[in-house]
Amino acid sequence: MRRVFKTSSFRIVISFVGFFLVSGMIVTIVTGFHNQHLFEREIRQVVTNEGEETFAAAGHPDLDHFLPVVKALVHNEPGFFYLLEDKTQTIVAGNMLHLRPVSGPRWLSWSHRIPRPPRPIIVYGEGYQLSDGGYYFVGIDASRLHQLRRDLWCTVAWSSVAFIVLGLIGGILLSGAVLARIEAISVTARSIMNGNVMRRIPLQGTDDEFDHLSHSLNVMLDQNQALITSLQQVSNDIAHDMRSPLARLRHRLEKSLERESTMDAVKENISLSIDDLDCTLETFTSLLSLAQIESGMQREKFVHVDLVALARNITETYLPVLEERHQRLDVSLPTKAMILGLPVLLRQVFANLLENASQHTPQGSKIMLGISVTKEHLQILVSDNGTGIPDVDLKRVFDRFVRLEHSRSMPGNGLGLSIVRAIIQRHSGTILLTNNMPGLRCTIDLPRFHSS
Ligand SMILES: Nc1ncnc2c1ncn2[C@@H]1O[C@H](COP(=O)(O)OP(=O)(O)O)[C@@H](O)[C@H]1O
Numbered sequence: 001m002r003r004v005f006k007t008s009s010f011r012i013v014i015s016f017v018g019f020f021l022v023s024g025m026i027v028t029i030v031t032g033f034h035n036q037h038l039f040e041r042e043i044r045q046v047v048t049n050e051g052e053e054t055f056a057a058a059g060h061p062d063l064d065h066f067l068p069v070v071k072a073l074v075h076n077e078p079g080f081f082y083l084l085e086d087k088t089q090t091i092v093a094g095n096m097l098h099l100r101p102v103s104g105p106r107w108l109s110w111s112h113r114i115p116r117p118p119r120p121i122i123v124y125g126e127g128y129q130l131s132d133g134g135y136y137f138v139g140i141d142a143s144r145l146h147q148l149r150r151d152l153w154c155t156v157a158w159s160s161v162a163f164i165v166l167g168l169i170g171g172i173l174l175s176g177a178v179l180a181r182i183e184a185i186s187v188t189a190r191s192i193m194n195g196n197v198m199r200r201i202p203l204q205g206t207d208d209e210f211d212h213l214s215h216s217l218n219v220m221l222d223q224n225q226a227l228i229t230s231l232q233q234v235s236n237d238i239a240h241d242m243r244s245p246l247a248r249l250r251h252r253l254e255k256s257l258e259r260e261s262t263m264d265a266v267k268e269n270i271s272l273s274i275d276d277l278d279c280t281l282e283t284f285t286s287l288l289s290l291a292q293i294e295s296g297m298q299r300e301k302f303v304h305v306d307l308v309a310l311a312r313n314i315t316e317t318y319l320p321v322l323e324e325r326h327q328r329l330d331v332s333l334p335t336k337a338m339i340l341g342l343p344v345l346l347r348q349v350f351a352n353l354l355e356n357a358s359q360h361t362p363q364g365s366k367i368m369l370g371i372s373v374t375k376e377h378l379q380i381l382v383s384d385n386g387t388g389i390p391d392v393d394l395k396r397v398f399d400r401f402v403r404l405e406h407s408r409s410m411p412g413n414g415l416g417l418s419i420v421r422a423i424i425q426r427h428s429g430t431i432l433l434t435n436n437m438p439g440l441r442c443t444i445d446l447p448r449f450h451s452s
């Protein structure tokens with residue numbers, strides 16, 4: 001029983017019944033009292049009018065003038081009660097028993113003053129003192145007013161029953177509808193906890209608050225799931241990527257321990273191992289910086305950067321490398337291209353893309369670096385006429401550790417493009433790889449900074 005009291009459905013039903021009952025009662029009682037008030041005002045008005053008419057018909061406020069008028073009224077107006085008494089309080093005319101001569105409005109109960117009433121009667125009337133000591137009273141049957149009062153409490157009692165029943169039905173329907181939706185959410189949550197991670201909250205298509213809540217929760221679950229999957233992927237990738245250099249390292253150390261290995265061979269092994277370790281350390285550094293960029297840099301550290309100056313600077317650094325591979329670099333830059341960002345990271349974008357264009361293309365290939373400025377955007381274009389990337393892999397190469405078959409022999413860790421994409425996204429830009437026929441074309445769009 002206690003548990004029932006604690007449930008939300010019980011509370012909703014009780015609140016609904018209470019609300020229905022109270023508001024229903026208020027409406028019924030206020031309407032009842034208002035009707036009574038109107039009726040009472042009407043009775044008073046009728047009595048006052050009748051009194052005034054008697055005075056007008058009599059002409060003079062004394063017994064002699066009133067007598068014929070009252071006699072005629074008793075005869076002609078059966079709905080009214082009249083009484084005319086002289087100064088000795090003897091009844092002279094009328095259809096009532098004796099009354100004490102009190103002037104002003106009066107309520108009389110039936111046991112008083114009405115001969116042979118057909119039923120219990122309440123009379124409302126007004127008394128007037130006449131100029132010669134006489135007394136005139138005119139009244140009307142006001143029993144309906146009392147009947148109205150009695151009926152009101154009866155109506156209140158019956159309508160409370162009706163309101164309770166309606167409240168119960170309404171409350172049960174409402175709590176059923178509301179709690180069923182909440183229950184659907186908790187059923188889904190339990191199911192997900194039990195391992196059905198792909199389960200989602202069903203939408204009703206009603207576009208109401210519950211649908212909005214369910215939709216938001218579903219989106220949140222999707223995002224969490226994507227995050228968990230990518231985390232699993234990353235840890236798998238890292239483990240996978242670290243395996244080969246460590247295995248190689250172990251193999252070389254083992255070899256060096258062999259008795260017949262010469263000093264030169266040992267030195268050679270150590271030097272190769274150091275190279276491998278450097279590579280591994282570099283990968284760790286790249287992974288850390290990638291995680292840092294993806295976790296969101298503080299935008300307040302952003303400064304105004306001229307991409308043209310940055311590009312000029314970086315091409316100069318890369319010229320010797322390109323010359324060594326007999327590669328040509330064509331540069332097409334505007335005078336200025338301002339953006340808000342972090343120079344160190346933007347520099348890395350150019351460096352990684354130029355390095356790729358040089359490293360993953362054959363000797364003698366042509367590389368092109370361009371920046372163009374439109375009203376709202378800046379576009380960076382890096383292209384080459386090398387082997388390019390097959391269409392199916394154009395998206396995949398952004399993932400961590402992805403290196404295509406033709407690049408396996410080259411130095412690198414497959415994190416370069418992941419880092420470029422993370423940096424561009426942090427600068428609210430987009431990056432797209434397309435086929436340059438032949439070669440690869442990388443197009444970057446960044447929002448332009450207006451210095452006005
Ligand atoms: N300009 C390019 N031409 C051909 N292939 C490329 C080019 N740039 C990148 N790739 C391919 O995309 C892969 C991922 O590039 P990246 O993330 O920079 O890793 P890494 O350069 O360390 O291999 C490269 O291994 C290579 O296979």
Ligand SMILES: [Mg+2]
Pocket residue numbers: 352355356412416417
């Ligand atoms: Mg690279």
